[in-house]
Amino acid sequence: MTAYSRNKPISFDNHWMPFTANQDFAQNPRLVQSAKGMHYLTPEGEEILDMTAGLWCCNLGHGRDEIADAVHGQFKELDFAPSFNFGHPLSFELSERLAKMLPGDLNNLFFTNSGSESADTAIKIAYAYHDAKGDTGRKRIISRQRAYHGVNFCGVSLGGLTANRRAFGQWLPVDHLNSTHDLSRNSFTIGQPEYGGADMANELENLIAFHDASTIAAVIVEPIAGAGGVLLPPKGYLKRLREICDQHGILLIFDEVITGFGRTGKAFAAETFGVVPDIMTMAKGITSATVPMGAVACRDFIKEAVFSTSQGIEFFHGYTYSAHPLACAASLAALDIYDRENLWDRASGPVGDKLQEALQSLKDLPRVIDARGMAFIGAIEFEPLEGKPGAIGAALLKECWNQGIMIRGLGDAIAVSPPLIMEEAHIERFVDGFRKAVKVVLD
Numbered sequence: 169m170t171a172y173s174r175n176k177p178i179s180f181d182n183h184w185m186p187f188t189a190n191q192d193f194a195q196n197p198r199l200v201q202s203a204k205g206m207h208y209l210t211p212e213g214e215e216i217l218d219m220t221a222g223l224w225c226c227n228l229g230h231g232r233d234e235i236a237d238a239v240h241g242q243f244k245e246l247d248f249a250p251s252f253n254f255g256h257p258l259s260f261e262l263s264e265r266l267a268k269m270l271p272g273d274l275n276n277l278f279f280t281n282s283g284s285e286s287a288d289t290a291i292k293i294a295y296a297y298h299d300a301k302g303d304t305g306r307k308r309i310i311s312r313q314r315a316y317h318g319v320n321f322c323g324v325s326l327g328g329l330t331a332n333r334r335a336f337g338q339w340l341p342v343d344h345l346n347s348t349h350d351l352s353r354n355s356f357t358i359g360q361p362e363y364g365g366a367d368m369a370n371e372l373e374n375l376i377a378f379h380d381a382s383t384i385a386a387v388i389v390e391p392i393a394g395a396g397g398v399l400l401p402p403k404g405y406l407k408r409l410r411e412i413c414d415q416h417g418i419l420l421i422f423d424e425v426i427t428g429f430g431r432t433g434k435a436f437a438a439e440t441f442g443v444v445p446d447i448m449t450m451a452k453g454i455t456s457a458t459v460p461m462g463a464v465a466c467r468d469f470i471k472e473a474v475f476s477t478s479q480g481i482e483f484f485h486g487y488t489y490s491a492h493p494l495a496c497a498a499s500l501a502a503l504d505i506y507d508r509e510n511l512w513d514r515a516s517g518p519v520g521d522k523l524q525e526a527l528q529s530l531k532d533l534p535r536v537i538d539a540r541g542m543a544f545i546g547a548i549e550f551e552p553l554e555g556k557p558g559a560i561g562a563a564l565l566k567e568c569w570n571q572g573i574m575i576r577g578l579g580d581a582i583a584v585s586p587p588l589i590m591e592e593a594h595i596e597r598f599v600d601g602f603r604k605a606v607k608v609v610l611d
């Protein structure tokens with residue numbers, strides 16, 4: 169297979185691609201060369217409908233001139249400033265703006281460059297808080313099976329996806345809640361599942377009794393587990409986790425790397441589900457993925473405790489590119505667009521409803537055992553093929569590409585998380601192409 173860039177043939181020998189079957193890709197490359205709005209364009213000029221907002225991240229769609237102008241202007245004015253011991257105004261402006269958007273008193277922002285770095289940072293903040301209080305034994309974290317918190321050793325330790333754990337093991341004291349999803353009672357649900365929330369949350373009490381609360385720093389959950397298969401929290405689940413954490417002095421962390429910035433129909437899933445965590449991680453939609461950026465927000469009592477113990481450096485942590493001026497400029501421009509175009513409301517409105525109805529309508533396809541989701545995120549799950557568990561998602565990703573659609577394959581499920589600008593016509597196009605792809609793959 170030969171492909172071209174700027175009229176020169178491309179070699180597939182040197183770029184080792186992440187989470188990709190590299191050798192297979194070199195035989196059947198899926199290249200995108202440009203993008204605008206809801207579409208990518210291949211080098212051959214074919215249109216690919218972006219039903220995944222890139223990787224759950226281009227929430228504003230592609231090619232936003234306003235962000236390009238803001239980044240360009242910032243580059244000319246100040247290309248870089250260290251944020252260890254020095255500051256630049258945009259980082260403070262962005263922190264203030266995010267603090268106003270975030271629920272409760274999640275008023276304190278620490279900047280990173282990715283979701284994985286945000287997970288590391290959140291756990292370090294939890295440790296710093298307990299240490300400041302003299303609770304130095306609290307180092308264990310409780311996470312969940314099927315969780316994804318990125319790929320650094322912290323994220324892998326927290327994570328609950330078997331393949332990732334098998335590859336790199338566990339490097340922090342983490343235990344995992346087992347129950348994630350009761351498909352037998354909740355299949356084909358739009359929105360929060362009805363059953364199992366309290367039982368699932370009460371498993372936390374067993375783990376606390378087992379390890380003792382005095383050893384546990386935090387519980388971390390994605391409000392909707394994304395990479396694990398778009399698993400929505402059953403009714404009452406997050407509220408009950410909040411109660412149990414409060415009873416035992418354990419911090420509650422929400423990983424909103426996917427759910428933040430409108431995906432669930434509000435700015436953050438914490439608002440959608442009515443539960444405020446103590447620490448929240450974010451990334452992706454914060455700049456609509458135009459410039460890498462992540463952030464961690466924490467509540468006032470955490471910052472106050474950590475700051476109270478030191479007059480010098482309070483927190484021995486940071487990244488060269490924390491609060492990079494170009495990322496701050498991109499984020500401020502992105503937040504302007506979210507506001508002006510009212511995009512959270514759009515996600516919770518009729519187009520989001522239409523997307524969910526469309527996913528439910530695919531129930532008649534062969535082997536479909538579930539369709540689920542809310543607002544602008546959803547999944548369809550298939551009964552695995554005999555002897556080939558986990559194969560359907562990857563096969564559908566490839567065949568959907570042939571049909572001009574980008575989706576995400578997650579084991580035997582597929583996920584969609586389109587940009588918040590999607591129109592009804594795009595949903596129709598998706599349904600049509602997806603039906604054809606399933607026919608090719610499963611016939």
Ligand code: PLP
Nearest residue numbers: 282283284316317318423425426
């Ligand atoms: N947390 C969640 C919930 C994610 O979905 C992801 C990535 O998809 C991450 C963390 C890691 O983010 P990154 O790939 O930016 O490191």
